[in-house]
Amino acid sequence: VRSNMITSFTQPYFVIGSSTANNPLSNNRYFVAATGNWNGAVWAYRSGGAATATEPTSTKNVIIEAGNTATIVDGGGQQNKSMLSLTIYGTIAMSDGANTDITVTVGTGGMTIGTAGNITGSDAGDRITMSGNITLNNIANLSNTVLETNFATQGHTITGTGGRLP
Numbered sequence: 001v002r003s004n005m006i007t008s009f010t011q012p013y014f015v016i017g018s019s020t021a022n023n024p025l026s027n028n029r030y031f032v033a034a035t036g037n038w039n040g041a042v043w044a045y046r047s048g049g050a051a052t053a054t055e056p057t058s059t060k061n062v063i064i065e066a067g068n069t070a071t072i073v074d075g076g077g078q079q080n081k082s083m084l085s086l087t088i089y090g091t092i093a094m095s096d097g098a099n100t101d102i103t104v105t106v107g108t109g110g111m112t113i114g115t116a117g118n119i120t121g122s123d124a125g126d127r128i129t130m131s132g133n134i135t136l137n138n139i140a141n142l143s144n145t146v147l148e149t150n151f152a153t154q155g156h157t158i159t160g161t162g163g164r165l166p
Helices: none
Strands: 028-031 035-037 061-064 069-073 080-088 091-095 103-113 118-120 127-130 134-137 141-143 146-148 158-162
Touching: none
Parallel strands: 028 061, 035 069, 061 080, 069 091, 080 103, 091 118, 103 127, 103 134, 118 141, 127 146, 134 158
Antiparallel strands: none
């Protein structure tokens, strides 16, 4: 079977046989640098992939890979981050160099903190606002960070194999 190559398409469309290795349609963003700023060239479309993906937005699932540290700085309009879900196997570090509180908004996909995952804020004004469930799978360290959710009106749960909240 032979067909002509597709060079463009208009919505609605779907992709057949597309690899997620460099797929801009992927809903996942993996922080693949050992260390780096959230808004830098540190995002991949797959685990261990090349850092060629765009910075995550509110419609993306964010995964911080094990052993990696993603730093969110408060200068230059970078203090507010939003994503659909957040999975932390490494570390998120919030850096308040400009004395502006950092807010991370996690959507209905919820947050999972893996066995070595950590969240480190720089002061008590840094916060993670949740719209989904929370899974703690370690003795998670949420130092200098407020974890904000409303269990009564949003029906959230906290589950996991261990963990502690400050």
